[in-house]
Amino acid sequence: MTLNIDTPAPARRPGPRRSSGRRATGRGGGGLTRFDLRATPYFLVSPYFLLFTLFGLFPLGYTLWASLHDWELGGDKTFLGIDNYVELIADDGFWNAVVNTVGIFVISTIPQLILALMLANALNKRIRGRLFFRLGILLPLVTSVVAVAVVFTQLYGRDYGMINWFLGFFGVEPIEWQNQSWTAWIAISTMIDWRWTGYNAIILLAAMQTIPKDLYEAASLDGASPRRQFWQITIPMLRPTLVFVVFISTIGGLTLFAEPVMFEGNPTMAGGATGQYQTVAMFIVKEAFRDFDMGYASAAAWMLFALILVGILINYSFTRRIGGNK
């Protein structure tokens, strides 16, 4: 059922042209051919694993090692054991960053998924100019994070921002969006959602198109309303893709950095006067490169990883339940 995705489908090559007369030549190489079969695969994957070991795996292990030390760049490195972690767990600043990160993640992801589902459902209908609409909602993705943050920060400006101007018609007093944590969270969430909702809608749309149409035909013959069909057929069939989308959003959301930094406008990594929108990634950069406490920052980086694992587990068990009871 992938016929209806209008993609440059990989061209199916004509079938194998077996000419029995030339069969012998393949075996002629003997030892060389056997060597080729055995060794070449490793040769092909080796560039990835070499570079990954150097720039991915090694830093990962080294961060763990650094997190067990009082680590200064080019200076003394004193072994501390788990002291950094103990201190981190008692650090209000760290937990503040965790709460901000999770808060922004929740209020950005939930509306985003609902909107993406609605959009995908709309795009799945028969409509003139389908490609135009698809490209249109994907447009925000090809802007840059920093550009989005600059534009939205201006739109959220207190005195001249268009959003306060618009809210003014409903009698809302000008809001200083940066000042309170919940207003800052909302502002940052809209930046994320604006950029990623269309992308998620396209991914969900692709999955929707693989659902056999006969299912809907049978359901409507049985008198099921479109709404009921959406909840009883579409959503359960989308589950694997929803898991994928939530997985990607979790990693992206919990490592949030560029938007809040640009929203603040200066690179102190403080996330507002009282750290009301400082995220964990900002906390790590601040500890490492503003306060030069590399060991502490490394411990925070491992805590972030733990947070992501917990996030993935929670989201997975949640998404698994969606549509599980058909």
Add this chain to the structure above:
Amino acid sequence: MTAIQTRRRPAKPASAANRIWDAGPLTKVVLAFALVLSAFPIYYMFIMATRTNDEALDTPPPLLPGGNLGDNVSRLLSTEDAHFATGLINSIIISTTVTVSVVLISTLAGFAFAKLKFRGSKILLGSILLTMMVPLQQMGIVPLYEMMVNLGWTGQIQAVILPFLVNGFGVFMMTQYTTQAVPDELVEAARVDGASTMRIYASVVLPAVRPGMAVLALLTFMQNWNEFMWPSIVLNPDNPVVQTSIAALNQAHGTDYVMLFTGTAASVLPLFVVFILFGRQIVGGLMEGAVKA
């Protein structure tokens, strides 16, 4: 043959069951609204780039282009703190290099994982999937920074290129793509004809996976064009990438809106050009990748 029906709209819907796939007025309103919301901030950005600061602060704000673009551009390029032109050139070099590397390495590995049998391939591929879960960027900043200090490369663009030369997502995507784009029989036939593995890669696999490579190239280019955290740590303000240049501009001239918006507009322009040229393929590739994932 229901698949065909969504593609070509039949002149007369055959049944009531079929008619539910026609877009109703509500659907059209939702889509139009989404389109306006998506386009407006971008439109606004380009409008502001053509205005003066006085006009930018009007209420209601201007919604049509003005005549100040040339002045804004020349002020942007001559601003000392931002080094905008340098940033633009650096970003082009970095993103291009990384894209070539990621696409090449991912197609090689993808071919091996998808079509060759070798001991440990499942475990190796599984390890790549696992590492996609690790926020390597945030986890690696301390050691990577120390590495670049020791190599004497802080402030230089190779410090931004090296850590991004490979990408687990790329290998995963090309493995998926090669699996379904290259029939097994074709690989076997080439073997029977006496072709070596590298020969099969060059003359059978590469031609067949070209659309997948294009999508991966675009996604990788975009991702590296947007890289912000690591460059802001390892590069100096006088040799920035385009994103850190705008951040510097924002910090030093945050009230000069029109110049700032000229910078952001210039920073998304290369991506837009690519999107306009290859938009259809990007949408197609994204959707295809999604179904396979």
